[in-house]
Amino acid sequence: MRLVVQKYGGTSVGTPERIRNVARRLVETQREGCRVVAVISAMAGVTDELIKLAREISAHPTERELDILLATGEHAAVALTVMAVNALGGRAISLTGAQAGILTDRNHTNARIANISPKQIHELLSDDYIVIVAGFQGQTPEGETTTLGRGGSDLTAVALAGALNADVCQIFTDVDGVFTCDPHIVTDAKKLDELAYDELLEMASAGSKVMQSRAVEFAKKFGVEFQVRSSFKTSTGTIAKEATPSMEDVVIRGISLDRHQAKLTIAGVRDEPGVAGRIFSNVAAAHIIVDMIVQNASIGGTTDISFTIHEDELENARKILMPVVSEVGAKRLNTAGSVAKLSVVGIGMRSHSGVAARMFECLGRGGINIQLVSTSEIKIAVIIDEKDAERAAQLIHAEFGLARLMPAASTPEPPSAS
Amino acid sequence: MRLVVQKYGGTSVGTPERIRNVARRLVETQREGCRVVAVISAMAGVTDELIKLAREISAHPTERELDILLATGEHAAVALTVMAVNALGGRAISLTGAQAGILTDRNHTNARIANISPKQIHELLSDDYIVIVAGFQGQTPEGETTTLGRGGSDLTAVALAGALNADVCQIFTDVDGVFTCDPHIVTDAKKLDELAYDELLEMASAGSKVMQSRAVEFAKKFGVEFQVRSSFKTSTGTIAKEATPSMEDVVIRGISLDRHQAKLTIAGVRDEPGVAGRIFSNVAAAHIIVDMIVQNASIGGTTDISFTIHEDELENARKILMPVVSEVGAKRLNTAGSVAKLSVVGIGMRSHSGVAARMFECLGRGGINIQLVSTSEIKIAVIIDEKDAERAAQLIHAEFGLARLMPAASTPEPPSAS
Numbered sequence: 127m128r129l130v131v132q133k134y135g136g137t138s139v140g141t142p143e144r145i146r147n148v149a150r151r152l153v154e155t156q157r158e159g160c161r162v163v164a165v166i167s168a169m170a171g172v173t174d175e176l177i178k179l180a181r182e183i184s185a186h187p188t189e190r191e192l193d194i195l196l197a198t199g200e201h202a203a204v205a206l207t208v209m210a211v212n213a214l215g216g217r218a219i220s221l222t223g224a225q226a227g228i229l230t231d232r233n234h235t236n237a238r239i240a241n242i243s244p245k246q247i248h249e250l251l252s253d254d255y256i257v258i259v260a261g262f263q264g265q266t267p268e269g270e271t272t273t274l275g276r277g278g279s280d281l282t283a284v285a286l287a288g289a290l291n292a293d294v295c296q297i298f299t300d301v302d303g304v305f306t307c308d309p310h311i312v313t314d315a316k317k318l319d320e321l322a323y324d325e326l327l328e329m330a331s332a333g334s335k336v337m338q339s340r341a342v343e344f345a346k347k348f349g350v351e352f353q354v355r356s357s358f359k360t361s362t363g364t365i366a367k368e369a370t371p372s373m374e375d376v377v378i379r380g381i382s383l384d385r386h387q388a389k390l391t392i393a394g395v396r397d398e399p400g401v402a403g404r405i406f407s408n409v410a411a412a413h414i415i416v417d418m419i420v421q422n423a424s425i426g427g428t429t430d431i432s433f434t435i436h437e438d439e440l441e442n443a444r445k446i447l448m449p450v451v452s453e454v455g456a457k458r459l460n461t462a463g464s465v466a467k468l469s470v471v472g473i474g475m476r477s478h479s480g481v482a483a484r485m486f487e488c489l490g491r492g493g494i495n496i497q498l499v500s501t502s503e504i505k506i507a508v509i510i511d512e513k514d515a516e517r518a519a520q521l522i523h524a525e526f527g528l529a530r531l532m533p534a535a536s537t538p539e540p541p542s543a544s
Numbered sequence: 545m546r547l548v549v550q551k552y553g554g555t556s557v558g559t560p561e562r563i564r565n566v567a568r569r570l571v572e573t574q575r576e577g578c579r580v581v582a583v584i585s586a587m588a589g590v591t592d593e594l595i596k597l598a599r600e601i602s603a604h605p606t607e608r609e610l611d612i613l614l615a616t617g618e619h620a621a622v623a624l625t626v627m628a629v630n631a632l633g634g635r636a637i638s639l640t641g642a643q644a645g646i647l648t649d650r651n652h653t654n655a656r657i658a659n660i661s662p663k664q665i666h667e668l669l670s671d672d673y674i675v676i677v678a679g680f681q682g683q684t685p686e687g688e689t690t691t692l693g694r695g696g697s698d699l700t701a702v703a704l705a706g707a708l709n710a711d712v713c714q715i716f717t718d719v720d721g722v723f724t725c726d727p728h729i730v731t732d733a734k735k736l737d738e739l740a741y742d743e744l745l746e747m748a749s750a751g752s753k754v755m756q757s758r759a760v761e762f763a764k765k766f767g768v769e770f771q772v773r774s775s776f777k778t779s780t781g782t783i784a785k786e787a788t789p790s791m792e793d794v795v796i797r798g799i800s801l802d803r804h805q806a807k808l809t810i811a812g813v814r815d816e817p818g819v820a821g822r823i824f825s826n827v828a829a830a831h832i833i834v835d836m837i838v839q840n841a842s843i844g845g846t847t848d849i850s851f852t853i854h855e856d857e858l859e860n861a862r863k864i865l866m867p868v869v870s871e872v873g874a875k876r877l878n879t880a881g882s883v884a885k886l887s888v889v890g891i892g893m894r895s896h897s898g899v900a901a902r903m904f905e906c907l908g909r910g911g912i913n914i915q916l917v918s919t920s921e922i923k924i925a926v927i928i929d930e931k932d933a934e935r936a937a938q939l940i941h942a943e944f945g946l947a948r949l950m951p952a953a954s955t956p957e958p959p960s961a962s
Contacts, residue, residue: 142600176620182560183624184631191630191638195623198616202594205613206601212609213602220609225687269643 128293129251130155133165133261133283137300138357139203140170142210148298148357149210149218152256156216161251163290165261165283166207168199189234193263193273196235197223200260200279207258218256221246223263223271227289228282230264230272237264237272239281239344242289259286277338284341288348295350297337298357303364304329304336306528307381311516314529318379319362322369325379328471328505342366369473377481378472378526381519385466387417388440389497389509390447391432394457397424401454402431408450414439418467418500418507428457432498434509437463465497466515469507470522482506488525494518546711547669548573551583551679551701555718556775557621558588560628566716566775567628567636570674574634579669581708583679583701584625586617607652611681611691614653615641618678618697625676636674639664641681641689645707646700648682648690655682655690657699657762660707677704695756702759706766713763713770714781715755720774721781722747722754724946725799729934732947736797737780740787743797746889746923760784787891795899796890796944799937803884805835806858807915807927808865809850812875815842819872820849826868832857836885836918836925846875850916852927855881883915884933887925888940900924906943912936 132155139145148164156162176195180187187195204220211218227243250257261279264272274281280297287295304326307315321329323346330339336354345352345366355363373379395401402421409416419433435443440463451459475481482499485506489496494517498509510518523529550573557563566582574580594613598605605613622638629636645661668675679697682690692699698715705713722744725733739747741764748757754772763770763784773781791797813819820839827834837851853861858881869877893899900917903924907914912935916927928936941947 142597145601179560179620179624180627183563184627186631187627188630191623191626194638194640195620198619198623201616201619202597202613205609206597208609209598209602209605212606213604220612222612 127159127161129161129163129290131163131165131283131287131290131292131295133279133295133297134167134357135279135299136167136170136173138298139166139207142206145169145203145206145210146214148207149214149216151357152207152211152218152258153214153216156256162256163247163251163286163292164207164256164258165279165286166200166203166258167261167279168196168203169206172199172202190270193234193271196273197260197263197271200262204258204260211256211258216256217254218258219250220258220260221250222260223282224265224269226257226259226286228264228285230266230274232266232268232270232272234270234272236275237266238340239264239274239285242285244286244289247286247290275338275340277341280338280341281344284345284350284352287352288344288350292350295345295352296363297352297354299336299354300356300358301336301354302356302359302361303354304366305380307519307523308383311383311519312381312523312529315523316529318364320365320367320373321379322373322473323366324369324504325471325473326366328469328502329380329382337366374474374477376472377474377478378470378528379474380471380528381522382469382471383466383515383519384417384469385512385515386437387434387465387467387509387512388437388443388461388463389432389434389465390440390443391430391460392447392451392456392458393430393460394428395431396455397427397429404454405431405447405450406433408446409435409443412442412446414443414446418498418509420498420500434465434467434498462497464512465509466512467507467509468515468518468522469505470526471505473504475504475506484525485522488521489518492517492521494521545577545579547579547581547708549581549583549701549705549708549710549713551697551713551715552585552775553697553717554585554588554591556716557584557625560624563587563621563624563628564632566625567632567634569775570625570629570636570676571632571634574674580674581665581669581704581710582625582674582676583697583704584618584621584676585679585697586614586621587624590617590620608688611652611689614691615678615681615689618680622676622678629674629676634674635672636676637668638676638678639668640678641700642683642687644675644677644704646682646703648684648692650684650686650688650690652688652690654693655684656758657682657692657703660703662704662707665704665708693756693758695759698756698759699762702763702768702770705770706762706768713768715770715772716775717754717772718774718776719754719772720777720779721772722784723798725937725941726801729801729937730799730941730947733941734947736782738783738785738791739797740791740891741784742787742922743889743891744784746887746920747798747800755784792892792895794890795892795896796888796946797892798889798946799940800887800889801884801933801937802835802887803930803933804855805852805883805885805927805930806855806861806879806881807850807852807883808858808861809848809878810865810869810874810876811848811878812846813849814873815845815847822872823849823865823868824851826864827853827861830860830864832861832864836916836927838916838918852883852885852916880915882930883927884930885925885927886933886936886940887923888944889923891922893922893924902943903940906939907936910935910939912939
């Protein structure tokens, strides 16, 4: 009998009506002859409300207690989903992360899964239960509740699918799958039938918030194939899997935009060991998340270091860095808000030369200036002006023929973006 | 070192500001040299909201899942309270009912406490923690979450105080203590300094919703003295304890009113074994809660059986009883809504004769008709017209001199009710 793990996010269980929809889908899946494990997130908005409440109580909420507080969101959602299944005449039971056998390290609010003991789930499945597991949570060896960080329910689902040796892992969400680009930006963006873990990873870290990165990393490490699909439609979504040779036929898989970024450049930094460390340890101590870091070859013993952060952190970062700049004897600090990171991603890059050149030429023809460049093996990212961001995405989407990749049966092909 | 158990109800932790107040009180109590265990209810309104959500999902929510759902209310409240204590520089830790060692039977949504293993609480107290326990919940021997029924946090507090052999158990609530009568009805009602468990039990079951009855029964069984006091004031409340001989000097301790009652009389019932059983098993099967039952001596082989229920259930009960009345060959069913139960309670009754006569005469002088009478060893209850209820309470309060029992320093003695 096939074993299916289905994950439903907060939007999919955001109202009683939507919870009933999820319940119907679970019952149908079981009636089709599957054993069903569901992983459920807190109802949309609940986690944010709980965090807000905690912040009203304390500027620095105790992390152990924050985990207990946040875990209640998923506890409530699984209990309600079980009630909905049972109201349909189904047979379901809820499990907390702890009861599901999800053991984590002791890193409260951002714990890592150490081990999964799926014995109880197997027993309940044998008894024909639809097993509904609270996402986003586990417990330490001492039995303390932990949470897995934002988006952690994805990780719960993938990890359970791996531990249970599930036949399918389906991530239900409010989008139809993974697209070549955000359809709000590129109207002829196409849903991808499949992509490699690495591509999804690069697209996730590049601002396509389809899946939690750690969940994808976990899936890659343990070879857990999963589908990303809509909880409101029956259409198949996108399958994330090991890279196959045929995947490399496609030059680039997709385009991601990270907007509202800021760029900082420390110019005239002495090219000596330890200087970069001092700069970034100060930034890290202020909990500012640094994305891209670019350092060029030194000329005359000094170099320039550039990096990007979220625009909201710019003032804060400037305050922190001004003293550091003089301390390390750098010449000056230049900053600019309102920039965007545009990334093109594809494992095909490895076997197709000239992708960067083609991308840069395309932007050049569009009169779009490239401010920073950074690459990984399967990604090329550039920093450009925020005002050029959408047009750049449209131009590159057309340049690499992404819209024509998979002609969609349902939507007529719109004219390519100008 | 003194060990104090404090219980805070939903109103006392209803907002972030109130949670901070509770935290301040806990820290102060510890600084005064006490070991502190707090039992916390869900924030006001949360439990009702969760029940509403469950009912939107299912007309008959699975009880196991309802317990998981409802327990989240207390989980969130204890986590927030710990954060508030820690934000004040205190040292607190939260425990679920299960972690606090509260073992119950398997009766979901209305479980009974079977045993308490307070080892972990003792250890945490030795480490100078303020231990904050989720009220209203426990776990079965199999580790399933259970809840203790409405008002169950009172039971958690009293049971923990017993198991920990606490020096004091303080039930903080939104009233100043237990009064001779509801001060909204009798303006010169006085707060009682102490009363016997049995008196509080009779007053609780008679509509003075100060404490959960099962908590008082538990306290009586294990001799756990407790205080009922306001969480918003520092004034001492009312101590509930074993009856002492001096308590009997007072004829009656207090007056309770149960309003919105309905009275049903089945007239001409054959005085045979099994007839009453058939009547009330039908009522019970419809989950209608019956309060007072009165059956008088039979005359000519038939008798009348009267009982009271909540007014809202009257139509339902009538429908159920109509066929039963003819089935058992009774003459007819008389019903009346808009009646009230007035109870006078006091262990002093046992040694003072003529209490009932004095009460009936008082009502008679007021022109108030008595429709039913029922008594226990320390209580006399009468059914009267709803419209007479407040005046009856005022008359009896004055008749038995309750206002003069304990002259309050803070409030001037108002003239006795007319």
